[in-house]
Amino acid sequence: MISWCPDMNTTNNVTVLIAIGTAGMTLLAIAIILFVFYYQKKMLEQKLVRQQMEAAYQREMLLREMEAQESERSRISKELHDSVGVMVQSILTNVQSLGTQIATDIVQDITQAVHETHQTVRDAAFDLMPASLQRFGLSAALSDLIARLSKRSTATLTFLTSGAEVPLSDHQRLLLFRMAQEALANALKHAHATHIELQLNYSPTRLEMTIADDGVGINLPEAEKKNGLGLFNLRTRAQMIMAEILFLPRTPTGTCVTVYLPLFHG
């Protein structure tokens, strides 16, 4: 009995030690796995925050860049309208008065050329920054844009508006106008459309701007590669005013670009 007991104790001790060692190692492994699990979650959260901060920073930079661009456009437009436009207008008046004294073909040609130059300067000033946008609002500026494009191109352009016009911020007005300008330019230049319809629908909760054409249609992935900057600009501008933009095909042919701008009151 005396000789048996120490052996039994030793056996038990060794077994307990092995059990503790094994359990300890297993628990350590489980602890490592749990650490990985929770740390991964934490890192994902950090990554998300970093990505959001990067996106916000990029959006801010883009906004500043576009603001600078718009301010420069506005300055050039004003310069063209107020200085060059006025000078061309005065040349035109002089040439026209000269035409009443010397009626020759040359004077007529000069009058025509100066008249065209004056129109080009006015169009350029409008494209850069339409005065009607700030004075009369988005509908008036878009109507003006359609009228000018109709004169310049062979396509039939129509402008429709419905609902009571809701006051928009300068930023929203300008960006919506730029989006319409870009979409119309795409329809004329790339889609070779013959009929284009620009529609502006105001409702109490949102503004819907639709540019529908009967052109060759749009292959989005290909268009992103070819005309990447145009579509990118459209999307960026939409993002900047928290609007949603959709590019949908039309039957039988054509594209429908729709911008949804939620309107927040108060």
Added chain:
Amino acid sequence: MSLSTFSLLSTIQGYLPVALFLLALFRWKKISYVSRVTAWYLISCSAAHFLVVYIHSLKVTKNGNNVTGNLFTFIEVAFLLGILALAFNSKRATHVIVVITIFFWVAGVLNIVFFQPISTINSNTLALGNILLMGASIGYFYSLLHHLPTQNLTQYPMFWIATAILIYSSGSFVTYVVTEYLVVLMPEEFLYVWSFKNILRVVYYLLIGWGILIDNTRNPGLA
């Protein structure tokens, strides 16, 4: 621990990998390449298990089953390191794992030649294999934290496979370290300790099986 319980655990160890292989076979088109290799590993485990049982039943040599088990250790560690190398998906990690595998084989052979003959349980080789597998799986977890390949780790098959490897390697490590001591001085206690290792082995297979079950890499739409 009765001999019948020990035998039951052993039988489960033999058949469970076959069941998991069939599960993988059933989902073969949906699972990733790593899961397919893991499925082949499982069937090799089962084949080795039944070979050990068969050789033991022949009773040609006293410890013939140990020889098969020892040789399979070389294959098993290489298989598991290979699975982790595939999961790492990096050339550098693959090179490191190839070097580690060669080192393990050399160490295993030296152990057979100088310390533990092939007819005995090569516990030193097994313990070394466990250390290497623990290191490789921890390295894999580090790479998971570094690359963040998924939003939800619990839905990532390789996370469960690496978890199984880490838990089994660390849990059975102490057992392998004391195997020689137990076999010589406490043969009756050896059965208990070895049974715990067998329970861990069943858990290990179940975790791998779960990894294969949630793997929908090739058909994410059905996830």
